[in-house]
Amino acid sequence: MGIENLILLLIEAGFYFVFMVGLLHLRHQLGIGVFIAALGVMHFLETYLAAVFYIELPFGVISPGSSVLFSGKLMMILLLYVKEDAAVVRAPIYGLLAGNFLTVGLGFFLRHHQTIGVVPGRIADLAFIDEMGWLMLWGTTLLYLDSLVIILLYERLGRVFRKSTAMRFFVSGVAVLTFDQIGFFAALHFLNGAPPEVFWGGWIAKMMAASAYAVLITIYLHYSRISAIPVSPRPISDIFADLTFRERYEDLLDRSGRDALTGVYDRSRLEFEAPRILSAMLAEGKPMALMIIDADHFKQVNDRFGHLAGDGVLKETAACLQRALRAGDRLFRFGGEEFVVICEDMPPAVGADRAEMLRRTVEAEIRRPDGVTVTVSIGVANSYSDGTTLNALLSAADARLYAAKNAGRNRVVSS
Numbered sequence: 001m002g003i004e005n006l007i008l009l010l011i012e013a014g015f016y017f018v019f020m021v022g023l024l025h026l027r028h029q030l031g032i033g034v035f036i037a038a039l040g041v042m043h044f045l046e047t048y049l050a051a052v053f054y055i056e057l058p059f060g061v062i063s064p065g066s067s068v069l070f071s072g073k074l075m076m077i078l079l080l081y082v083k084e085d086a087a088v089v090r091a092p093i094y095g096l097l098a099g100n101f102l103t104v105g106l107g108f109f110l111r112h113h114q115t116i117g118v119v120p121g122r123i124a125d126l127a128f129i130d131e132m133g134w135l136m137l138w139g140t141t142l143l144y145l146d147s148l149v150i151i152l153l154y155e156r157l158g159r160v161f162r163k164s165t166a167m168r169f170f171v172s173g174v175a176v177l178t179f180d181q182i183g184f185f186a187a188l189h190f191l192n193g194a195p196p197e198v199f200w201g202g203w204i205a206k207m208m209a210a211s212a213y214a215v216l217i218t219i220y221l222h223y224s225r226i227s228a229i230p231v232s233p234r235p236i237s238d239i240f241a242d243l244t245f246r247e248r249y250e251d252l253l254d255r256s257g258r259d260a261l262t263g264v265y266d267r268s269r270l271e272f273e274a275p276r277i278l279s280a281m282l283a284e285g286k287p288m289a290l291m292i293i294d295a296d297h298f299k300q301v302n303d304r305f306g307h308l309a310g311d312g313v314l315k316e317t318a319a320c321l322q323r324a325l326r327a328g329d330r331l332f333r334f335g336g337e338e339f340v341v342i343c344e345d346m347p348p349a350v351g352a353d354r355a356e357m358l359r360r361t362v363e364a365e366i367r368r369p370d371g372v373t374v375t376v377s378i379g380v381a382n383s384y385s386d387g388t389t390l391n392a393l394l395s396a397a398d399a400r401l402y403a404a405k406n407a408g409r410n411r412v413v414s415s
Contacts, residue, residue, distance in 0.1 A: 002058040009057070012064060013209060016072045017216050024080065025220075028328065035080070036092045039073055043096055046070045047136045051188065060201025066184065067205030070139070071177055075213040077147050078154060078172065082221070083327050089151070093144050100137040138187045142180050150176040162365040165323075166218040173210030181206055221323075259333040261311055262318035270332040270340055274390045277330075278383060281344055288344055288383040289351030290393040292401045293321065293358065295337040296375045296409040305369045313374060316366050324361045340394075348382040352414040355380045359412055377404040380414035 023035040049065025081089045117123055153172045161167040181203045188194035257269030265273075274290075281288040295317060302310040314337060321339060322331050330342045341358070343351060355378045366374040379401030381387075386396035400413040407413070 002056055005055045006057050009055075009062075009064060009068060009205075010212075013068045013072065013212055014216075016068060017213065020072065020076050021079070021216075021220055024076070024083065032084075032088065032091075036095065039076065039092045040096055040099065042069060042073065043100075043136060043140070046073065047139050050139075050184065051135055054198065057201065057205065059204050061197050062201040062205040063198075066181075066202050067209055070143075070180070070184075071173070071206050071209035072213060074143070074146055074150060074176065074180070075169065075173055075210070075217060077143075078150050078169065079217055079220075081151050081154075089147065093140075093147050096140045097137075097144060100140045104134060104137055135187060139184060142183045146176045146180050149179070158361065159364045165221060166214045169214035169217055170210055173214060174207055177206040177210055178203065259318075262315050262333050264318050264322060264339070265330060265332040267332065267334055270334065270342075271390070273330065274342055277342055277344060278388070278390060278393070281383060282388060286345040287347050287351075288342065288393075289346040289348070289354070290381045290383075290397050291341040291343070291351070291355050291358070292334065292379045292394070292397040293339040293341065293376050294378075294401055294405070296377055296405070298337040301368055301374075309369050313366065313368060317362060317374065317376070320362055320365050321358060324358055340397075346382075348380075348384060348415055351380050351382055352412060355412045355414065359410070363410065375410035377401055377409045378412045379404060380412060382415060385415050 020035070020038065023030065023038055027035055046065045046069040050063045050070065051065075053065060054061050054063050077089055077092065080092075115123070150172045153175060154168050157168045157171055161171070181199065185194065185199040185202065188198065257265055257272065259266040278288055295314070298310065298313075301313055318331065318333065318339065321341070325331060325341065326343070328344055332340045332342070334340045343354065346354065359376055359378055362376050363373055368374055379397040379399065381393040381396035381400070383393065386393055396415075400415075404411045404413040
């Protein structure tokens with residue numbers, strides 16, 4: 001029985017992962033709201049199962065709601081942060097917290113109704129609603145703390161596991177899920193009298209879940225970067241109408257305008273795409289950030305270690321920047337050791353923060369052949385304050401890039 005339950009649990013985890021990652025991957029076509037709504041809908045089932053639904057495994061007693069579904073939700077939130085940013089991650093967490101406050105509040109009023117029996121043998125269990133409301137509220141509060149900690153921990157672990165995304169996800173998941181297991185078991189023990197074996201069995205299951213989800217997410221991130229295509233601005237109904245043609249066209253478009261060394265878009269692609277992106281942002285009343293990124297003292301790498309080593313550093317730097325960007329951001333090689341980043345719908349303050357994150361990421365992950373840290377200087381411009389043409393933004397960003405270099409390099413200068 002224990003082995004059968006374990007196999008079912010693994011199938012459930014795989015089904016959950018594939019379904020949720022599919023929604024996240026299609027967020028630009030379907031809208032991010034679909035992914036966030038799915039997270040919210042699952043919260044009641046997670047809490048209900050964690051409260052009353054237990055199965056026996058070879059290593060103990062666990063609830064799929066806690067070990068599979070909640071662990072998966074936390075890892076999905078971290079994946080959402082990696083693919084988007086903290087501002088997007090706040091939406092599902094605050095929404096869940098507000099919804100559960102509403103559940104508890106409505107439960108208080110509902111218990112004052114004078115109810116009647118209409119369906120034979122069925123009566124509303126308001127005590128159960130109260131219990132679930134408080135459990136969901138406590139679980140969402142823990143989720144809020146878990147999400148903050150797992151994102152901060154993931155960022156810090158970038159300095160330790162520079163080349164292992166799987167280890168960053170795994171260690172972050174292990175640490176935060178351990179904290180969560182302690183916190184949620186305390187509530188279960190207080191409200192339902194859950195025995196200690198539920199804690200230990202659930203903890204082991206969550207550690208296994210952290211390992212499995214870390215591997216699956218790493219595989220997804222690897223292949224999603226390889227197969228990524230530019231996002232179409234047309235409605236999804238239009239895409240269905242001529243799907244075969246669009247797939248061939250966008251595949252050809254994606255492979256053209258690429259820099260031969262780094263694999264990112266080249267300058268010709270920048271000059272083609274950037275004005276169109278900028279025009280679209282201006283028409284919608286949204287800001288666009290443009291960054292020029294320059295590798296500091298790069299000539300020293302070529303002089304000391306040769307151009308092949310310099311090419312290797314450039315390729316690693318480009319790959320590092322690409323990993324750190326949102327899915328919709330675009331990275332171009334501008335020339336030599338300079339790169340340009342285009343970020344749609346990004347206000348000046350957010351653009352400065354994102355540039356600082358890119359600077360820190362390169363500093364943490366990229367090394368010269370002799371082990372010395374590679375750093376970058378970044379100049380940031382924004383369409384709200386620096387102009388409405390590509391040339392104006394490039395000029396403003398270039399001036400700030402040189403200001404960053406004159407101020408000592410390895411820094412960001414923005415408006």
